[in-house]
Amino acid sequence: MTDLSRRNFLGAGGLALAGASMISGRTQAAGLPEAPTMTEATMQPPLYPTSGPDYQPVVTLNGWTLPWRQKGAWKEFHLVAEPVVRELAPGMKAHLWGYNGQSPGPTIEAVQGDKVRIFVTNRLPENTAVHWHGQLLPNGMDGVGGLTQPHIPPGKTFVYEFICQKSGTFMYHPHSDEMVQMAMGMMGFFVVHPRDPAERRVDRDFVFLLNAFDIEAGSYVPKVNTMLDFNLWCWNSRVFPGIDPLVVRQGDKVRVRFGNLTMTNHPIHMHGYDFKVTGTDGGWVPEGAAWPEVSVDVAVGQMRAFEFVADAPGDWAIHCHKSHHTMNAMGHDVKTYIGVNMNKTAPAIKKVAPGYMPMGGAGMGEMGSMEMPLPDNTLPMMTGFAQFGPVEMGGMFSVVKVRPGLAADDYKDPGWYKHPEGTVAYEWTGEQLAEPARASPPDSGVKAAEFRAIDPRKRPVRAAGGHGNH
Template identity: 65%
Template sequence: MNTRRQFLGGAGVAAAAVTAGSVSRAALAALPEAVVQTGAGTQPPLLPPTGRPYRPVVTLNGWTLPWRMNGGVKEFHLVAEPVVREMAPGFRAHLWGYNGQSPGPTIEVVEGDHVRLFVTNRLGELTSVHWHGQRLPNGMDGVSGLTQPGIPPGKTFVYEFVARRAGTFMYHPHADEMVQMAMGMMGFWVTHPKDRHPLIDPVERDFCFLLNAFDIEPGSATPRVMTMLDFNLWGWNSRIFPGIDPLVVRQGDRVRLRVGNLTMTNHPIHLHGHEFLVTGTDGGPTPRAARQPEVTTDVAVGQMRQLDFVADEPGDWALHCHKSHHTMNAMGHGVPTMIGVDHSGLARRIGALVPDYMVMGERGMKDMTEMAMPLPDNTAPMMAGRGPFGPLGMGGMFSVLKVRPDQPPGDYRDPGDYRHPPGSVAYEFTGSLPEPLRPTAAEAPAPGTAGQVELRVRKPGGGHAGH
């Protein structure tokens, strides 16, 4: 793990305001170390060095927060702070997060664990942490002003409770959350079952990632926190394709995807080549009688969906949000549609004044995947990434499930492009093409009536309803 370790001791501890009624003075004699992750790659699963055993998750382009055992209590240290997140190669965003990253590290515990979480605030304003979906004492719920005072800058608060039920949860602020969540403050929480659970099947590969959205103007680095709908960057764990790592599995593996949504809109997550079952939400495991095969499931705002499937089809399979604008980067909403418009003459005249001028959108936007268009510094291309057959023309919420029969168990290294068996790739037809069947004169519409259809339009009130 690429980390730098920081110890908050001496004057830092003396100055910290630590509040937790059940924490002894001995327990608070020293804070657990604050481990900070600086790399943006997917880290190997953290095998539990202490406490109850469990099969760990893999956080896509993320990591799991280490802990210490203290008198039978599992202790973690979260640091809320400004971070620089590489969202894609060459594009970095100035965000807020935890322990050096946005999202923050995944917290993994076992059902029944007594958990103590130290939260240090290095922001310039009050914050708090809400443990989304957890059953816990009301005073530990993390809503500033309602269940606790906000954590002032430079102070440390303590949250303490028992992880009462197995499942997948999230954490995020409930203090100035419009700003703090828009800046990237969020993280995943996984509570593993302590025993074999009747509704939670064991799997060989267990991935988790959060959905997020940002509005970052081309050439800038800080999100516009006042944006409500028109985001231009859609990511998984604050990464955008081609910066999102592939999900590498062995053929025949039982695979679990845990997907949490803390954006401002819903996301239909679609997997190619396989069917899955929705086996859980942040409310708990789904009853078996309620499960049905799906290839797309909608993840609404504030929800988590747990998807289980057997990776039995080898290949490189797309995994993405099915809202087409969410698989593009840095897209402006004010760009006019120029499809079918011949503006070659205008382009020549503009080119005389602006030598680098490029025609865009005359035949659709796919040409942009092959254009070497100059971009402002620190700007992600709208569509990027290449495959073995050329440009992918994708961005944003997109990755690849790589299923390989020879992938060693527990090995998450990228195996490269899939080698298709001979005769299994779509190819160009080179034979003659017959004329399409057209209606006869008797079947054709009367002259002057083609396309005449009565159309009544009722425009709803209330304005644009969003994506």
């Protein structure tokens, strides 16, 4: 891309340009490139190259690609680490840390062999540093504060310079107070395209990062000391139904890349297709060694890429197959009431907790269609509706929308799929079916439970020798 055009970017979906004033290092006299920012949580169009080798740019779910300027032989980018506000989904915003107005930060795109110069300005209240996860580069540019470089103090700008030695799928994230800064949302995608435009070419290339937060109901700031009990499982700091769909033209060759910066692994499953795993954070899988899957697991700190030809139109689910990761705002201490009759207990509870609603006795699916009062800035556990009713999902869930006849650069949501007549599952209204053969269930010795409110003053007296407090 040539020098940044202020006119072009100010009009592009919420992008704005903001300069920085402080710089360290030998490039001080050259001045800083401007630092585009964006606060919207909507997917921006791909940023096509206007000079240098051709490539198919990526599209970031609920995100965008960072513009750059060409300064001699160097491709220059400017990242600003700063506090941000991110809308996780309609109805909830989080106060996070990120880059250039968003969490995750903007995607960086380059080409194998590019000389990149990345300015990092620190507007956080503490030191930071940036590690270029998976890149092969000089040790002093690796971004580990205290080990390979001084930490970047608040208000200062540091410069990273290296050559993109290989194409592939990479990330960036802090290596300075890493536990806090990553828990607050600091991370971003880094894609390096092959030098040969025909190598590994696809028609559409989607990227997103997997991250997670623990934000209590009604609050805004993540609990940074949480290790396992997260309650918001995100793609690019968004949860369903706020995650963008992956819009695909029928017949396109499609690549999906994702990286995992949560505290656990995620088996990503896509419906309707089998695909080939073609890339890891270590590089491309040789074409003859790519393996077929319908789910691919990604461990902590890993990247994966898979490819498929979009030959089957429809609205195909894509999600983490850990079922709790497709839920929002989960309470880990919620009791299980399946099989419990709450009819007698509910009126007693309502006397002390007006508005109480007994739920869960027949499963949790009813929560998908009920709109219960919630604290401000809190998401329901299940939310999102499609053409046939509540989807009963949240968290790490989206839809691959395959449609014929889209333009090559059309990523707009096409709405719900119009199924050909006779191709949707339907209710049987014919003659009554015979009872299927089944094995007799074992007798557990316990009937369905019935919760009852018991006045402790009227508790039955136990027989002699019994323990009345047990």
